Amino acid sequence: MPAHTIHPASAPLTGRIAVPGDKSISHRALMFAGLAVGRSTISGLLEGEDVLATAAAMRAFGAHVERGDEGTWIVEGAGLGSLLDPAGALDMGNSGTSTRLLMGLVASHGIHATFIGDASLSRRPMERVMTPLARMGADISASPGGTLPLMMRGALPAVPIRYRLPVPSAQVKSAVLLAGLNTPGITQVIEPVATRDHTERMLEGFGARLEIDEEDGAGGKERVIGVHGEADLAPLDVTVPGDPSAAAFFMVAASIVPGSDLAIENVGMNPTRAGLVEALRAMGADITETNPREVGGEPVADLRVRHAALSGADIDPALAPAMIDEFPALFVAAAFAQGTTTTAGLEELRVKESDRLAAMAAALTLAGARVTEREDGLVIHGTGGDPLPGTPKGAAVATRLDHRIAMSMAVAGLASREGVTLDDAAPIATSFPGFMNLLEQAALETPL
Template sequence: MQGQDVVVKGLGPLQGDLTVPGDKSISHRAVMFGSLAKGQTRIKNFLPGQDCLSTIACFRKMGIAISQPTATEVIVQGQGLQGLQEPGDVLDVGNSGTTMRLMTGILSGQPFFSVLTGDDSIRSRPMGRVTEPLKKMGATILGRQDSKKAPLAVAGTGRPLQAIDYSTPVASAQIKSAILLAGLYGDGITTVREPHRSRDHTERMLTAFGATIRQSTNPSVEGFFSSIESFPTLQGQDIEVPGDISSAAFLLVAASIVPQSQLRIRNVGVNPTRDGIIEVLQAMGSSIQQENERIVAGEPVADLIVKSASLQGTTIGGDLIPRLIDEIPILAVAALCAQGKTVIRDAAELRVKESDRIAVLAGELRKMGATIEEHPDGMTICGFQRLQGATVESKGDHRIAMALAIAALVAEGSTTIQDAGAVDVSFPGFFSTLKLLQQ
């Protein structure tokens, strides 16, 4: 579907009981950590999207045997922390920023030479916030614009890296994870401090594999930090990946804004560092309930029941942003259907995602009649908008494509989404799922 157009129009209430694809962040990490562990790691409900398949391809190039009995089951034959082999070719991460940044941390501790690159988007995205602390640890990294842009060449020395205590300029799970993964190959305890708590999938999963990690228990006194001890013995695990809350977010908003809708979305990951979307939607008046709450492979999981509701505008910013940064495109759509204004601040990170999500989202939604004011770090959205069907473009960004599709459900007439196949990055089958829910 990549490069193809898809036509979406509202056909009535959304009704159904469904699951969403596996969590993208957790799928990436399961392959990476399984490769660094000893023995077999079996991953169920793996997300077979393009980004996660890029991670598999990179580790295969480094000598790791990875099989896929089915699209959503992956078996990794881990070789331990010292088991990766020098790749014979460039490691291409495609469009995956997670693969690029986390692997830079892993490769910094290897005794061999490697080169990381990706598509046009990856080569334009900032990497300096990762390469700078890794260089402080003793890593040798060369790249464009003083190692701030890919391709990146990493020359390992075979010597342990230097453990550091580092404060990140922004709360970012990718930056934090890259440093912690390099810390596996350090000479002591590596600590990462953040201005706010970012998602903690790396800490949870590495702990399950056998790493020793300490996190702040009293942030008001200690701030937000994560520490890792070097050279643990990681053991292969059986991992069941929960449904991705970032994918569920599009359906939560759709059911909230399309009248007479009701959905049950099963087995969704509700990690407290990722559930900001639920908190904000409930504050806006959305009817969302959690049932069957449980822990699966160290991650909190629940079924989400959502019904249509009248929404109110709100303000989104501060320490909420790291907990919902990927959901802001669909929250903007919710805001268009809410009474009053919604203000989004402190989200400048959106400018350097798969696209400039602030500019692209505002521009494409304006084509549908939306009134949106851009800010350097967010936007102001006027609610109770009457949207009109239009021809819009995803700009190759999966979350933009899905947000536009949900907006189309409440627009008059039909909306044509260009380059709609971008959704396959995180939600293969997204458009067919929408059609089934409208039956």
């Protein structure tokens, strides 16, 4: 795809917008509905490439998955314990979530599956999921470095385990819990640091029996999640809230484009995902939650974000699990703050769709920001609210096949003098189709 330039905003971001459905919840809704016996409906599903890869995989496992009228998805489950051998390799595209969670499903079914992905996903490590699933009895053969392509045969029956996460990871936790669904006995995951809990909330909604407790660990209280195996999942009608990771880009855009006053509707406010709101508020952002409510077991609110003078801050590393995907957007906010923003404890960002620390350091530097890259974070010296210069003529940000790098730097372009050019905007479609159109819409809306 040719380079794409995001020009400076010609007007403030105003009016009301709605972001696509939450990607994490969309993945899980398709998987769990595909394991239930009976018909589930899913409203508000994110129809990006990553989620569609999950839908295709569940069809390959024997579930009937189709898009109904007006965007509602209908799933007739294959039934837990009744998954079929896929006829061919499962192409996960760019979706690490699909890959790791579906590996959990395969691990406790006596089926064989091969996982493949695009160039970016094929560089991402899978050992962190392979290790506990192998302990449960799964036979896994990966490419050198523990990457895709990867072949596995599930164990039937699998062995329940008690597994302590060596690093915080909702994907690893979820993979083990999903393997535990079809495993006799109780499978437990111990979390020294709490991660997003969409899996636990939704599994209980589908009828799984979970036990969630706390116990004393070396570093304090640890969360213990146990799932009772050989579960019977019942169908459920799911309404997917707006994705806070998608809303993140508009929260930052409205904060840094002068005069902006933007309402973002129906945003999931799960406390394990709301770290960016806390971090931006610590920097002086003007973000108000209105109409708080619960949708499908998840807290939801509308957010009103107004332009504000941001100040640099030391971001608490403890916030990282609750905003790990939102750091690229936060780095952009920091580039426009008064003073210095320091982040640490972000080694996880080096093994995302790209090395997001290196990618964002290079991208922001190219656009004129002052950035120091450290092993576990970035130090960003802000402009004090002045526009960034933008990318030099003939130069383009290397998005590295990473949708969040592309979207973050698009937001930076709105508050630049000369615009920001991306080498490729195509990766945005993996998680947020219509992102560019929505950015333009927000700049053309009638003020609130």
